[in-house]
Amino acid sequence: MDSYDVVDLIRAKRDGRALADAEIEWLIPAYTDGRIGDEQMAALAMAIVFRGLDEAELNAWTAAMIATGERMDFSGLQRPVVDKHSTGGVGDMITLPLAPIVAACGAAVPQLSGRGLGHTGGTLDKLEAISGWRADLDPAAMMRLLDEVGAVICSPGPGLAPADKKLYALRDVTGTVESIPLIASSIMSKKIAEGTPALVLDVKTGAGAFMRRRADAEQLARTMVGLGTAAGVRTVAYVTSMESPLGRAAGNAVEVAQAVDVLNGDGPADVVELTLTLARAMLETVGIEADPAEALASGRALQVWGAMIRGQGGDPDAPLPVASHTRVIEAPRPGVLTRLDALAVGVAAWRLGAGRARKEDPVQAAAGVTWTAGVGDRVEAGQPLFTLHTDTPERFERAEQALDGGWEIGEGPAEAGPLVLERIE
Template sequence: MVHFTAVDVIRAKRDGGALTDAQIDWVVDAYTRGEVAEEQMASLAMAILLRGMTREEITRWTAAMIASGDRMDLSAIPRPTVDKHSTGGVGDKITLPLAPLVAACGAAVPQLSGRGLGHTGGTLDKLESIPGWRARLTTEEYLAQLREVGAVVCAANDTLAPADRKLYALRDVTGTVESIPLIASSIMSKKLAEGSSALVLDVKVGSGAFMKTEADARELAETMVAIGTASGVRTVALLTAMSTPLGYAIGNAVEVEESVEVLAGGGPADVVELTVALAREMVAAAGIDADPAEVLASGKAMDSWRAMISAQGGDPSAPLPTAPVTEVVRAEQDGYLTLDAYAVGVAAWRLGAGRARKEDAVSASAGIRLHKREGDAVRAGDPILELRTEDAERIPSALDALSAGVSVGTAPADASPLVLGRIGG
């Protein structure tokens, strides 16, 4: 490998130039090994934030981060493989019913998931509210479950894209999280390292999402689809609304409960709609001729769920944790309800369902259960939502978070579609 200096690479990007393949390969490798100092990579990340990257640079940067570690080999899996990634939202429990549904359609779903941070929840935190369920699997266990069950949701091991793990932590403390090239390469390096043949992205848009505007979300989606396609992985993205929470449950155990309702043939209409929409994209990307709506109605997805949970030590029939402290928030006047996703997400976080730092513990039972949804007519005194927590002292700060995001007006808010657009395919 050609040797460069970090300062030369920083200056090239600072001055608006495109980094060469050799520069990218060297700087990512050298940073992972500790040859490039944290302050130097922080400077480069800021230059990328301010100057941007071409599609070619982003694709090469992603490849360099994948090359920093292992890549899963799924060639021995007898089913077609397809993965899904969501950029995160409030009440976004879609992975829970989606993975077993797509497995029941005949695909293998290798889902390496993460934990929540701030107002957005994490899939692993939700699943860990199931008694006995474990997030950590060996590679052998992971592959065996994919072969036998068809779906696995677990934590990524430390050998997949270690450059991304190191760079993500740096971006978090240097004000460079918002860079679309770095967001796209971070997501795609981990997803492509999983080794799946196809990938469906759920890119959220709105107050409860990382991308607040449809233009930014579309740019991120187009960038990620281009990276996946250039890497030989069939990649499709849906832009989906995240201005109000998904479903009625926000938290960990409460979201598992709602996901099981969907698998049982019930559940909120929006959660069912998005689950089926993403499942249709996934089975199409995997080349499978199946109707996910019919498979969901048949009960086969519930069978896959039970097998998936049991394979990781969980008891799918065990009671889920319940919070000892609850408080009901009621409407103060007649009218139509508005629920802001970000405010509700922050309230759930303050109740204990989320974390401020990666090392913080979360409460399985904390969260929020909605009684009413965005646009519903309410009368003064009607219950709007219920706060759930293990610590009564958390209630006031949660109520404070809700004060700016829960309101009752004289007219219902304009209804917007759940799926706002589709990119790729």
């Protein structure tokens, strides 16, 4: 392979020239194995923030990141394989009921998930609230579960797109996270390397989302759909609202409890709506004609959930952790809840111990926020509105500060607005 001068590539991108495939194919592995320094890659990443990557550059960039690691192969499975990815939000525990519902309809769902950072929760952190459950599975165990049960939720191995892990850590500390091409290639390099032939994306927008502006969320969704399609992955994206948090819980064990409610045929209407919307799309992408609502109502999805949890060492019947301290915030007057800000709720849950500020921080399994009303619901004076849960009560004050100003009670009426904003394919 040809060798290049990285300073020439930095200058080229700074001045607006598109990088050639060969330049990118040299650059990414050279950075991954240490031939290019962090300071040089940081300069190039900043140039990309300002200059962007065109479609050809982005496809080459993503392919080069995939090529730094291994690719998983699910071709030996008897079931059609489909995955889902969410860009993250508050109360976004959709993966938990979704994977068993889709598996109950006949698909295999290899859900490689992550941990939370900041106000957005991580799927693995939530599931670790279940006694005995473990996130790390070797490939053979993962394949066996997918064959026998149809769903697995676990951590990705270190071999998938290692370039992304190194580049993301650099972007995180150099102010270069906010670049749609770099975000899209980060997500899609891992998803394409995962080897699933079909993928449904849930791209959040609004107060509690990474992409607060809808136009940015739509652009990110289109970019990721383009990358997936170019790589031969049947990719569909939904842009969904994260102005208000999903459901009635934000945290770890409190969200698992809500997921189990959904699988028992109950649960908040917005969580059920989004879960079934994504389930239908996932089944459609792999050609399965089945009704996910029936899989839910019949109890088959709940059975798959139990088998999936047991297959990863967990006890689905064990009681979930309960916080040793709670504090209730009551409605100060009667009226209609006219606003509930997702970011305020997410930050409150984070400050109670449900999330982490740094990747190495521990989380509290029982910490979080639960609430009794959504936007448009009537509340009475003195009604418990929020309950704060934590094992460390000194955290209450800062959590209450986060919620202060994040909700309003008015005369109404008020509507939450649509949850699903757009489908992109």
